[in-house]
Each structure stands twice: as structure tokens, then as C-alpha cells.
Amino acid sequence: MNRRIFTLVTAGAALLLASCTPTPQLKVKEAVLTLSPVDSNPAALHFNVYGGPEDVRLLRVSSPSAIRVEMHDVTVDAKTGAVSMAPMDRVLIPGGEKVAFKKGGKHVMMWGVNTIPRKLGKIETEFLFSNNERILVKARVQEIDGSDPDEKKAIDG
Numbered sequence: 237m238n239r240r241i242f243t244l245v246t247a248g249a250a251l252l253l254a255s256c257t258p259t260p261q262l263k264v265k266e267a268v269l270t271l272s273p274v275d276s277n278p279a280a281l282h283f284n285v286y287g288g289p290e291d292v293r294l295l296r297v298s299s300p301s302a303i304r305v306e307m308h309d310v311t312v313d314a315k316t317g318a319v320s321m322a323p324m325d326r327v328l329i330p331g332g333e334k335v336a337f338k339k340g341g342k343h344v345m346m347w348g349v350n351t352i353p354r355k356l357g358k359i360e361t362e363f364l365f366s367n368n369e370r371i372l373v374k375a376r377v378q379e380i381d382g383s384d385p386d387e388k389k390a391i392d393g
């Protein structure tokens with residue numbers, strides 16, 4: 237009898253523990269593509285990556301609606317204050333941690349974004365990680381002032 241109660245209690249404790257410390261899941265969220273006011277200039281993709289159970293590297297971001305996609309980091313020259321950006325091959329995503337790709341920091345640039353995402357107001361993107369995970373994300377597309385793309389406004393009226 238006592239033994240049975242003990243088993244029930246440990247099972248309950250295990251359940252409780254499991255619900256308190258969920259295994260982190262590798263995720264990409266809050267993705268927004270900001271178009272340039274000049275159509276021939278690249279668009280900037282910002283998003284947050286939430287690390288999974290182990291460290292991984294983000295190897296590539298791509299989109300069927302863009303000709304060229306690059307990951308960039310921004311550096312500020314300590315002496316002159318000049319801002320420059322350089323392509324990154326890979327970005328470490330530590331397990332359980334958030335890595336932000338945001339204005340003034342790491343970001344993704346897209347050249348040649350075609351009319352489909354401009355009309356839909358959404359763009360399909362794919363994130364490839366070093367553990368071979370591929371995450372598909374539909375990012376919101378906006379003009380530089382945060383409004384819907386001009387092409388979508390023209391359709392929606």
C-alpha cells in the first residue's frame with residue numbers, strides 16, 4: 237500500500253518538473269521585412285531567433301521571392317563613429333537564448349524582392365541551421381514607415 241502511494245507521488249513530481257522546465261524549441265519569430273523606398277535597393281529583414289536545447293549556428297536565410305539574401309552585422313568605428321556592415325557566414329544561436337536581428341545590429345538583406353510578397357504583404361523565408369533544421373517563416377512585409385506595401389495598398393484600395 238505504502239509503496240503504491242510512493243509511486244504515485246514520484247510520478248506526480250516528475251510531471252510537475254517536466255511542466256516547469258520545458259525543453260526550449262528552436263524558433264524564428266517576429267520576422268518583418270522592410271522594403272526600401274527605392275525599389276532597386278535591398279530590403280532589410282529583422283527577426284528574433286530563440287535557441288533550442290543545444291547550441292546551433294544559423295547558416296543561411298533564403299527566400300523564393302528574392303534574388304540574393306545575405307546575413308550582415310553592423311560595426312561602428314570607435315574613433316570615427318562611421319557605421320559599416322559586413323556579411324556573416326554563420327551566427328551562433330546559444331541553446332535557450334534569444335538572438336535578435338534588429339535595426340542597428342545583425343540583420344538580413346534581400347535584393348530583388350519580387351512582386352508576390354509586395355502584393356500579399358507577406359514573404360516566405362527559410363532559415364537553415366547547423367543541426368540540419370529548416371524553419372519556414374512567413375514574414376510581414378512593410379514600407380519604411382511601417383505601412384503595408386504600396387502594391388498591396390493598390391489592390392486593397
Ligand SMILES: [Cu+2]
Binds near residue numbers: 321
Ligand atoms: Cu546589410
